[in-house]
Structures are given as structure tokens and as C-alpha cells.
Amino acid sequence: MEKQATRDAYGKALVELGRKYSDVVVLDADLSKSTKTADFAKVFPDRFINAGIAEQNMMGMAAGLAASGKVPYASSFAIFATGRAFEIVRNSLAYANLNVKICATHAGLTVGEDGGSHQSVEDLAIMRCIPNITVVAPADGASTRQAVEAIYHHPGPVYLRLGRPAVPVIYDESLNFRIGRGIVLRGGKDATLIGCGIMVAKCLEAADRLRAEGIDVSVVDMHTIKPIDRDLIARKAHETGAILTVEEHSVLGGLGGAVCEVVCEQFPVPVMRMGIKDQFGQSGNPDELLEYYGLTVDMIVANTRILVSKK
Amino acid sequence: MREITESKIQAVEARAAALRRHIISMLGEAGSGHTGGSLSSADIVACLYFWEMKVDPEQPRKPDRDRFVLSKGHAAPVLYAALAEKGFFPVSELNSLRKLGSRLQGHPDMNKLPGVEASTGSLGQGISWAVGMALAEKMNGPDRNRIYALLGDGEIEEGIVWEALMAAAHYKLDNLTVFLDHNRLQIDGLIAEVMSPEPVADKFRAFGWETLAIDGHDVSQIMQALELARSTTGRPTAIIADTVKGKGCSFMENKAEWHGTAPNREQTIQALEELGVSSQRA
Numbered sequence: 001m002e003k004q005a006t007r008d009a010y011g012k013a014l015v016e017l018g019r020k021y022s023d024v025v026v027l028d029a030d031l032s033k034s035t036k037t038a039d040f041a042k043v044f045p046d047r048f049i050n051a052g053i054a055e056q057n058m059m060g061m062a063a064g065l066a067a068s069g070k071v072p073y074a075s076s077f078a079i080f081a082t083g084r085a086f087e088i089v090r091n092s093l094a095y096a097n098l099n100v101k102i103c104a105t106h107a108g109l110t111v112g113e114d115g116g117s118h119q120s121v122e123d124l125a126i127m128r129c130i131p132n133i134t135v136v137a138p139a140d141g142a143s144t145r146q147a148v149e150a151i152y153h154h155p156g157p158v159y160l161r162l163g164r165p166a167v168p169v170i171y172d173e174s175l176n177f178r179i180g181r182g183i184v185l186r187g188g189k190d191a192t193l194i195g196c197g198i199m200v201a202k203c204l205e206a207a208d209r210l211r212a213e214g215i216d217v218s219v220v221d222m223h224t225i226k227p228i229d230r231d232l233i234a235r236k237a238h239e240t241g242a243i244l245t246v247e248e249h250s251v252l253g254g255l256g257g258a259v260c261e262v263v264c265e266q267f268p269v270p271v272m273r274m275g276i277k278d279q280f281g282q283s284g285n286p287d288e289l290l291e292y293y294g295l296t297v298d299m300i301v302a303n304t305r306i307l308v309s310k311k
Numbered sequence: 312m313r314e315i316t317e318s319k320i321q322a323v324e325a326r327a328a329a330l331r332r333h334i335i336s337m338l339g340e341a342g343s344g345h346t347g348g349s350l351s352s353a354d355i356v357a358c359l360y361f362w363e364m365k366v367d368p369e370q371p372r373k374p375d376r377d378r379f380v381l382s383k384g385h386a387a388p389v390l391y392a393a394l395a396e397k398g399f400f401p402v403s404e405l406n407s408l409r410k411l412g413s414r415l416q417g418h419p420d421m422n423k424l425p426g427v428e429a430s431t432g433s434l435g436q437g438i439s440w441a442v443g444m445a446l447a448e449k450m451n452g453p454d455r456n457r458i459y460a461l462l463g464d465g466e467i468e469e470g471i472v473w474e475a476l477m478a479a480a481h482y483k484l485d486n487l488t489v490f491l492d493h494n495r496l497q498i499d500g501l502i503a504e505v506m507s508p509e510p511v512a513d514k515f516r517a518f519g520w521e522t523l524a525i526d527g528h529d530v531s532q533i534m535q536a537l538e539l540a541r542s543t544t545g546r547p548t549a550i551i552a553d554t555v556k557g558k559g560c561s562f563m564e565n566k567a568e569w570h571g572t573a574p575n576r577e578q579t580i581q582a583l584e585e586l587g588v589s590s591q592r593a
Binding site for chain 2: 046049052059060062065067069095096
């Protein structure tokens with residue numbers, strides 16, 4: 001099975017983008033070897049700005065660059081890009097509605113050994129609650145590659161959530177990635193698994209196992225958390241009668257919260273939210289951590305059985 | 312080198328006086344806003360818009376232009392007054408300050424009002440934008456356009472300001488010139504008593520900036536400092552302007568309480584009289 005880290009796909013896609021569009025500039029905060037913006041820096045040193053360990057100023061400079069006609073891609077770890085720089089993102093990028101792409105890597109638990117201070121469990125929630133920000137969390141390297149260009153053409157501030165570990169490649173070049181359009185990867189009428197990021201591949205694996213038990217589920221890659229694909233959610237609620245959301249993020253305010261907001265108003269059905277249960281992370285290797293916090297194929301299968309039994 | 316003549320100085324002084332009158336009227340009409348810190352920077356802003364900067368009110372977004380970032384965004388009235396005097400929008404619109412639906416928001420909004428280069432208000436962020444703008448200009452090729460910013464001396468208590476100053480020196484942004492409105496007061500009192508940022512000039516110098524100290528109400532000194540900034544290469548310039556909060560209005564000068572208070576009807580009339588406007592025309 002082919003695997004690629006979404007941050008690696010990002011690094012490569014940025015170089016391609018930089019070749020295509022001369023107004024693309026890239027900023028980082030001393031993490032370019034980890035975020036992979038170093039790939040761009042190598043090819044376009046005059047269009048790469050290291051802010052040093054100063055995320056707030058990085059986002060403010062990005063605002064000034066965007067106000068001057070550039071299209072800045074600004075990167076750091078999710079915790080710092082969205083946390084440390086939150087109010088600068090809110091006031092200088094979102095309130096001013098500037099064309100800056102915040103591309104944060106190392107989201108969620110799979111940062112690994114660095115531990116809880118570095119593992120953002122809340123970035124989707126805080127970004128989606130700010131007006132004007134589009135929020136995208138691609139599931140694999142192939143869709144990340146398309147997302148990096150798609151967000152270039154999407155006007156306004158964008159938050160792109162990427163991860164550290166290598167994850168299964170789900171798509172190929174035939175994918176027509178569109179912001180705001182969830183992707184139905186499996187049809188099935190017993191329940192719908194709606195996932196984002198690294199959990200989508202796990203949802204697919206769970207769907208195959210459930211099929212063997214006679215439970216036929218739909219799987220949706222809901223890569224765009226905002227604006228979320230309300231029609232697709234309502235349709236799946238109507239068709240399947242039960243939804244399980246799965247994310248490497250707190251169960252509060254992220255994909256699960258966004259899906260609940262739609263379901264409650266448009267077509268109320270039971271929704272179970274899988275994610276990090278309002279806790280901080282800790283040190284460990286990425287796979288151990290996912291196991292410890294219950295973000296596994298086994299747990300998706302078990303939760304789906306429970307969900308379906310309650311229909 | 313531009314010639315600093317007596318007539319040029321007087322022309323700018325006349326504009327500064329006009330800015331002060333507009334500031335008082337618009338705040339009197341609005342009933343809220345930041346009087347002291349708008350008045351203290353009127354001479355600096357007048358110099359920028361009526362002597363220094365290359366801007367075109369007919370084409371506010373023309374790429375080949377200088378930019379001014381009001382990092383101390385609460386001084387919006389002085390910016391609005393300058394933009395109106397320059398012709399970016401009608402002077403009569405100044406009376407809509409802070410009203411529902413107005414293009415003149417409480418803090419400058421670049422998406423609402425032509426001539427506003429940055430949406431500021433949250434202190435410390437504007438200077439960061441200015442560094443980004445200066446970087447963009449450097450990327451675009453040989454220096455044609457200059458970037459200016461105005462910081463408050465309470466504002467520099469925000470850490471992001473120092474991140475921005477560090478970056479500007481690191482990237483040798485000699486196309487960036489920043490004024491510090493050193494009126495020595497913030498909301499809760501003297502900056503020296505609340506959270507002293509002194510000695511300010513030494514700090515800017517330590518951060519790698521060419522640092523000048525002037526009387527912020529002496530137009531010829533402001534002009535000379537701007538000339539020096541233009542000829543300085545390899546590092547950005549900071550102009551520490553010694554100013555008086557509330558300058559121009561005797562009962563407001565040097566008083567912290569005039570930071571975020573607007574004059575009432577009587578105070579507006581009295582202030583305008585001091586600024587040379589008779590009550591009949593107020």
C-alpha cells in the first residue's frame with residue numbers, strides 16, 4: 001500500500017505552485033525542515049521568508065504581503081499557527097479578508113513524542129468559528145497536492161490542516177478535488193462514516209470489515225470543514241439514518257460539531273462523534289497514541305455496530 | 312534631496328491645523344473615539360500626506376504608490392482627516408465616524424474606505440503588516456515605493472512589535488520608516504508608571520534601526536528626519552517623535568483621560584475656537 005505524509009505532498013506541491021504562479025510566497029517560523037516549506041525555499045530563496053520563532057509576526061507579515069498583491073502560504077505546526085498566532089489570524093487575516101493560506105502541519109496526536117504541548121486537538125474548532133476562513137483537512141497526499149492549488153484559486157483566508165505521519169494514498173490524479181464538496185468513497189445504507197484527515201483511510205478499512213459482518217456503510221471524506229457540504233450531510237442522514245464522525249481532533253467543535261449543527265436543523269438522526277475526548281495528548285509514538293486515545297479501525301467498527309443497533 | 316523651504320513648511324502646518332479641526336468636529340459628532348492620540352500625531356500625518364508620500368486619491372490601489380500603516384489604529388480620526396483632505400472621499404463624510412453603516416469605522420477598515428492600507432486596531436499588528444509590505448516591495452525589484460508606519464508608545468508594550476522590528480532589521484528593510492508617537496501616556500496613566508518601555512530610542516537602536524529623535528510638532532524637523540530616512544541604506548529608520556497627547560487643545564494636553572474620550576458639545580465648541588474656528592461656523 002502506497003503511503004505519503006500530507007506534509008510531504010505539501011512541500012512538493014508548493015514548489016509546483018511556485019513555478020506556475022510568480023505571486024506565491026512562503027513563510028515559515030523556523031520549522032521549514034518539518035513543514036517541508038524548505039523544498040520551496042531551496043528553489044525560490046528570494047520568495048521564502050523565515051520569520052524565526054515568531055508566529056504572530058509571521059502572520060502579520062503575511063497580511064502585509066497579501067495586501068501588496070502576493071499570495072502567501074504561511075506554515076508552522078498547527079498548535080502555533082492557529083494558537084500562538086490566533087488573534088493575528090483573526091484580526092489581520094480574517095477580519096481584513098486577506099488572501100493568505102495558513103498551511104499547518106503536525107496537527108493532532110500524531111505529532112508523537114514531542115507530546116501534549118505540541119499536539120493541537122482544537123485547531124479545527126478555533127479556525128472554523130472565525131468568519132471568512134475556509135477550513136480544509138485533506139485525507140491523503142494526492143488530495144493534498146490538489147488542495148494546495150485549489151486554495152490558491154479560492155479567494156480569501158484559508159486554513160489547510162496537514163499531518164506528520166505517512167498515511168495511505170486514497171486518490172489518484174483522476175480526483176477532481178473541489179473545496180466544499182465532500183467525496184463519497186463508499187455507498188451503503190446502514191450508516192454513514194464521515195471522516196477527515198488521517199481518519200478517512202481508517203474509515204475505509206472499517207467499512208470493509210463491517211461489510212464482512214453484513215453492515216453496509218457509506219464513507220464520506222469531508223475534507224472541507226468550512227464551508228461544510230450541508231447537502232451531502234442531509235442526504236446521507238436521510239439515506240442511512242445514522243452518522244459516525246471521525247477526526248483526529250477534539251470531539252468538541254471540529255468535524256463532529258459541524259456535522260451535528262447541520263443534522264440537527266436539516267434532518268435529525270443520531271450522530272456519534274469519535275475523536276479526542278476533550279483531553280490533551282501526551283508523548284508516545286503516533287500509532288500508540290491513536291490506540292491509546294481510541295482512534296483506531298477497531299473502535300470505528302465497534303462504534304458503528306452500536307450506532308446501527310440503536311437505529 | 313528635496314528642498315525644505317519656509318513655504319513648504321507653512322503649507323504642511325496649515326494642513327495639520329485642518330486635521331486638528333476635523334478631528335475635533337468628527338469626534339464631537341460621533342460622541343466617542345480617541346481624541347488625545349489623534350491630536351498628538353497630526354503634524355506627523357500631515358507631513359506624510361502633504362509632503363512625503365506618493366499617493367493618488369483617484370487611484371487608491373495603484374501598485375506604484377507609497378503606503379502608510381496606522382499601527383496605532385485607534386487614532387483613526389487623524390487618518391480619516393488626512394484622507395479626506397487629500398481627496399480620497401468627501402470631507403462631509405467625516406461626520407459619519409463610528410455610525411452604523413459608515414465607511415469610517417471606529418478603527419480603520421481597508422475594505423470599507425479608500426486610502427486605508429491596513430485594517431488595524433488591535434495594537435502591534437500594523438507594524439507587522441508594514442514589514443510584510445516592505446518585503447513585498449523589495450521582492451518586486453529596485454526601490455520605488457516606500458512604506459511608513461505610526462506606532463504608539465503604549466503600543467510598543469506588545470511583544471509582536473519587537474518581533475516585527477527584529478525582522479525589519481534582519482531583512483535590511485531600508486524602504487521602511489516608522490514614527491513613534493512618544494506622548495508618554497496610555498490609558499491607565501504615564502507609560503513610565505504602567506509598563507515602562509523606556510529608554511525607547513536605545514531599544515530601537517539595539518534592534519538594529521537607524522534611530523532619530525525629534526520634536527514631533529516641529530514640521531521642519533519631521534521633514535528633515537524623513538529626508539535622512541530616504542538616504543539611509545541597509546537598515547530601516549525609526550523616528551522617535553516627542554509629542555503632546557491632545558496637542559492643540561489646552562484642556563486636553565497631557566491628560567491620560569483624553570485617550571478614549573470624545574469632546575461633548577461645549578468642549579467641541581471650545582476646542583474649535585482654540586483651533587481658530589469661530590462658534591458660528593462650528
